[in-house]
Amino acid sequence: MKLLEDKIRAQGNILSDKVLKVDSFLNHQVDTSLALEIGKQFHRIFEHKKITKVLTIEASGIQFAMATAMAFNVPFVYAKKKKAVTLQESVYTAAVHSFTKQETYQVCVSQAYLGPDDHVLIVDDFLATGAALIGLVDIVKEAGATLEGVGCVIEKCFQEGRELLEQKGVSVHSLAKISAMAPGEIHFVPGDDEALLQKENDHAE
Amino acid sequence: MKLLEDKIRAQGNILSDKVLKVDSFLNHQVDTSLALEIGKQFHRIFEHKKITKVLTIEASGIQFAMATAMAFNVPFVYAKKKKAVTLQESVYTAAVHSFTKQETYQVCVSQAYLGPDDHVLIVDDFLATGAALIGLVDIVKEAGATLEGVGCVIEKCFQEGRELLEQKGVSVHSLAKISAMAPGEIHFVPGDDEALLQKENDHAE
Numbered sequence: 001m002k003l004l005e006d007k008i009r010a011q012g013n014i015l016s017d018k019v020l021k022v023d024s025f026l027n028h029q030v031d032t033s034l035a036l037e038i039g040k041q042f043h044r045i046f047e048h049k050k051i052t053k054v055l056t057i058e059a060s061g062i063q064f065a066m067a068t069a070m071a072f073n074v075p076f077v078y079a080k081k082k083k084a085v086t087l088q089e090s091v092y093t094a095a096v097h098s099f100t101k102q103e104t105y106q107v108c109v110s111q112a113y114l115g116p117d118d119h120v121l122i123v124d125d126f127l128a129t130g131a132a133l134i135g136l137v138d139i140v141k142e143a144g145a146t147l148e149g150v151g152c153v154i155e156k157c158f159q160e161g162r163e164l165l166e167q168k169g170v171s172v173h174s175l176a177k178i179s180a181m182a183p184g185e186i187h188f189v190p191g192d193d194e195a196l197l198q199k200e201n202d203h204a205e
Numbered sequence: 206m207k208l209l210e211d212k213i214r215a216q217g218n219i220l221s222d223k224v225l226k227v228d229s230f231l232n233h234q235v236d237t238s239l240a241l242e243i244g245k246q247f248h249r250i251f252e253h254k255k256i257t258k259v260l261t262i263e264a265s266g267i268q269f270a271m272a273t274a275m276a277f278n279v280p281f282v283y284a285k286k287k288k289a290v291t292l293q294e295s296v297y298t299a300a301v302h303s304f305t306k307q308e309t310y311q312v313c314v315s316q317a318y319l320g321p322d323d324h325v326l327i328v329d330d331f332l333a334t335g336a337a338l339i340g341l342v343d344i345v346k347e348a349g350a351t352l353e354g355v356g357c358v359i360e361k362c363f364q365e366g367r368e369l370l371e372q373k374g375v376s377v378h379s380l381a382k383i384s385a386m387a388p389g390e391i392h393f394v395p396g397d398d399e400a401l402l403q404k405e406n407d408h409a410e
Contacts, residue, residue: 023315023318024317024318025280028282028283028285028314028315028318029280029281029282029315029317029318030271030274030280030281030282030283031280032271032274032275032278032279032280032281035271036275058263058264059263059264059267059283059285062264062267062268062271063267063268063271066235066237066240066267066268066271066272067271069235069237070237070241073237074237075230075234075235075236075237076234076235076237077233077234077235078233078235078264080233080264109233110228110233110234112229112234113228113229113233113234
């Protein structure tokens with residue numbers, strides 16, 4: 001997604017070969033126009049699927065889940081993070097290890113809001129280790145719902161997240177795929193969405 | 206806001222005279238159409254103010270900040286509840302005591318995203334003790350920005366939040382004001398927005 005890549009080049013702050021800060025427009029201060037475009041792009045990519053619900057995890061996935069849910073005209077659900085494992089019978093839970101924070105937390109979704117009739121699109125801001133997304137995938141499975149795919153805003157292709165998700169048979173689409181980066185330098189690989197738009201352009205010709 | 210009150214009556218879950226669960230449509234599963242209407246309503250209430258930024262706190266304020274920011278066509282910022290690893294530059298902070306969780310946490314906003322030129326509308330899902338909102342008010346003051354008002358989706362009028370905010374000279378508007386509740390029973394007082402719409406209707410006659 002060229003708009004997103006341009007924004008990352010212009011306003012992203014590359015702190016190291018692993019850490020990219022995008023909190024001026026994606027996940028602290030939020031450019032709502034860009035978020036809406038991201039939602040529309042996920043809709044273009046997954047519109048052939050019958051999506052009944054968008055699922056994300058608090059907090060930084062919420063703005064993209066909202067934009068995507070708006071584009072599909074369905075509700076979204078955000079999983080909650082809990083440190084203490086209090087026994088709650090009415091929730092689906094998965095354990096997620098955060099490598100950044102070096103701690104394990106529980107991801108919870110109320111059983112009332114996800115069930116066997118749901119066709120779920122999972123959306124999040126980053127795909128890196130894939131830990132949080134795998135927790136969400138496990139929750140969708142636990143709910144007996146159909147997982148239609150995972151949409152990520154930014155993917156760090158040099159980390160193992162995609163591989164781990166694809167091993168579980170999950171269809172993963174990212175809008176900006178970073179192959180390598182270092183302070184002052186960033187390289188993208190063409191995203192699935194660009195291939196898709198190219199195909200659309202081919203049809204139009 | 207009648208649409209919201211009707212939804213609370215139909216789908217809200219009153220657990221006690223103090224606890225109202227609205228997680229089927231507001232803050233776990235989210236009805237995006239309702240969230241957008243809430244954003245438009247805050248815009249109607251505050252449109253005479255020159256708003257440059259909407260401010261909220263993660264996680265459950267994000268969907269309403271996004272809808273409100275969309276209506277004003279400005280960015281929004283969500284305060285983080287503790288200092289994140291990648292939030293390296295200087296931050297404004299305020300200590301907030303959560304009565305529900307009986308713990309004190311830090312609310313942080315990067316200094317890069319709030320400054321003296323900003324005219325800020327604070328938005329959140331609930332106004333009860335006002336603790337989190339007062340933290341945000343303090344951060345706006347610390348930034349030297351102009352606070353134009355606070356918009357809350359649901360206010361529990363029987364708690365002290367509004368009084369504490371008004372003591373600080375803050376203009377508070379809530380869309381559903383609960384005067385009293387108990388399992389199976391809920392009472393609303395007319396909201397500021399309804400008075401405003403009534404005024405609009407009077408003009409139209």
